[in-house]
Amino acid sequence: MIVRDIADFLGSASADSAGTPNPLAGEISHTLALGYSQTGRFLKSFLVRGYNTVEGRRVFSGMHILGAAAGHINLRSVPGPESGAGVIPTFDNPEVRGVNEEPLAISDIIEQVNGLGQIAPRMIFVNTTTDYFSLRASLGRTGGSGTEDKPLPPNVRMYDIAGASHALIPGTSQCKLPYAILDWHPVLRSTLVALDRWVSANISPPPNELMPLREAPADAMALRAPSYLPKAIIQIPIRDEDGNATGGVRLPDMAAPLGTHGGQNPPLSFVCSLGSSYVAFAKTKEEREAVGDSRPSLVERYKDRSDYMNRIRAAARDLEQRGFLLTEDSAIISYGAAEVTALK
Numbered sequence: 001m002i003v004r005d006i007a008d009f010l011g012s013a014s015a016d017s018a019g020t021p022n023p024l025a026g027e028i029s030h031t032l033a034l035g036y037s038q039t040g041r042f043l044k045s046f047l048v049r050g051y052n053t054v055e056g057r058r059v060f061s062g063m064h065i066l067g068a069a070a071g072h073i074n075l076r077s078v079p080g081p082e083s084g085a086g087v088i089p090t091f092d093n094p095e096v097r098g099v100n101e102e103p104l105a106i107s108d109i110i111e112q113v114n115g116l117g118q119i120a121p122r123m124i125f126v127n128t129t130t131d132y133f134s135l136r137a138s139l140g141r142t143g144g145s146g147t148e149d150k151p152l153p154p155n156v157r158m159y160d161i162a163g164a165s166h167a168l169i170p171g172t173s174q175c176k177l178p179y180a181i182l183d184w185h186p187v188l189r190s191t192l193v194a195l196d197r198w199v200s201a202n203i204s205p206p207p208n209e210l211m212p213l214r215e216a217p218a219d220a221m222a223l224r225a226p227s228y229l230p231k232a233i234i235q236i237p238i239r240d241e242d243g244n245a246t247g248g249v250r251l252p253d254m255a256a257p258l259g260t261h262g263g264q265n266p267p268l269s270f271v272c273s274l275g276s277s278y279v280a281f282a283k284t285k286e287e288r289e290a291v292g293d294s295r296p297s298l299v300e301r302y303k304d305r306s307d308y309m310n311r312i313r314a315a316a317r318d319l320e321q322r323g324f325l326l327t328e329d330s331a332i333i334s335y336g337a338a339e340v341t342a343l344k
Contacts, residue, residue: 003046007031008054030061030199033121034192037166040068041099048072048109053118062199064192066126067166069106069140069158074098088135091268095226100136104232105143106158107150122155124195124205128164128184129237129245129262133222134273135166138213138235145231147215152208157194159324160211160248161187162237163261165276175265175272177279182253182261186329194323206323211237211248221264223273242295243279249324252333255315256308257281258298258342283342298342305343312337 011031015021035043043063046052052059071088074097089096103109106125113120131137141149141158152158165180173179194205213235216222225232237245243260254261259280265272282288282297302308313334319325325333 001051004051004054004059007033007059008057011059012054012057031059032062032064032192032195032199033060034064035066035068037067038073040065041071041073044068044071044109045073047113047120048103050113050116050118052113052121053116058119058121060121062195063121063123064126064188064195065123066188067128067131067135069125069127069131069135069137070104071099071135072101074101089223089226090270091134091223091273094224095228097226097228100139100226100229102144104139105150106140106156107153108143110153110156120153120155122195122198123157124191125156125158126184126188126191127158127160128166129160129162129211129248130164130166130180130264130274130276132160132211132213132236133264134268136223136225136232136234139229139232141210141213142233142235144229145233147213147233147235149210157191157205157208159187159191159206159209160237160245162211162245162248162250163254163257164251165262166274167276169271169275173265173272173275175267175269175275175277177263177265177277179265179278180262180276181278182251184251186325186333187249187251189329190324190326193326209247209249209324211245214238221268242281249319250315251319252312252315252337256302256311258340260295280342302343305340308340308343309334309337 010024011028013022014025033043087096088099103112110120127137161184163182164184169179197203198205216234216236222234222236225234240246259278263277265277281295282293284299285297288297316330316333320330
């Protein structure tokens with residue numbers, strides 16, 4: 001209610017009920033909401049509960065949501081003091097309620113908003129590889145049964161960032177493997193700009209870009225479906241021979257990798273399962289064979305440092321042309337390839 005009323009006041013009112021003037025009156029043409037993880041779940045619940053309309057006015061014209069494809073903050077279906085606002089399902093406690101509740105599929109959420117007689121905002125959803133393994137993101141595509149993706153409505157775009165972790169955690173890992181390092185923020189920035197252009201100038205953002213999935217009913221690295229969703233089928237990204245997820249939006253560090261990004265990180269505690277992992281490739285064939293690593297080494301992948309740098313630059317240019325990198329981020333990534341020490 002507070003979020004709705006403040007956003008509506010700043011975007012639409014000249015003054016409040018006490019006569020206090022709106023300092024931004026007449027300055028706002030449209031309002032966007034951005035949510036990451038828990039705040040992304042909040043925005044989905046905000047929509048489902050019908051809070052995005054006040055006296056016939058739409059509060060948010062666009063929503064940008066990362067890491068909450070199948071999650072809500074659901075206060076009504078959970079008895080007692082707990083809700084989806086305070087806890088999430090984990091490998092130790094997969095039966096937590098209030099997070100993975102119907103409607104699960106994005107298409108079903110939009111249908112429910114339409115059923116309230118409201119106009120849904122234009123929405124961009126961004127998922128990471130970890131979201132599929134640790135947060136049941138596939139249910140945002142399929143709903144609570146089956147393995148087929150439900151068609152996304154025309155007011156929605158969805159992008160998967162291959163190899164990305166739900167959280168970037170600095171410092172020494174508490175887990176078996178080093179924490180993930182793939183920086184997904186450039187894709188967040190570019191897609192937020194795309195949403196703004198979509199809402200303000202009706203310029204369509206890039207088409208949906210998703211990772212292909214496979215069923216994971218017995219995969220210990222994937223959070224299983226809860227018993228209260230008996231028909232739900234969890235799916236996870238298909239990985240290549242290096243262990244990297246296939247498809248999706250592929251940042252240059254995935255197009256020309258130096259290691260395996262976004263793998264699950266034992267012991268799959270809360271921090272480890274969301275922080276994910278990064279495992280570097282060996283530098284030479286001899287080094288990898290000495291430790292039994294089947295992944296080709298750096299010298300087997302790249303002719304030399306220039307070859308690597310050219311691949312990074314080509315990937316950055318491609319993403320920029322397709323709308324997934326801003327020009328300044330593309331330049332930073334391209335220049336940064338020259339600083340890689342593993343190939344020196």
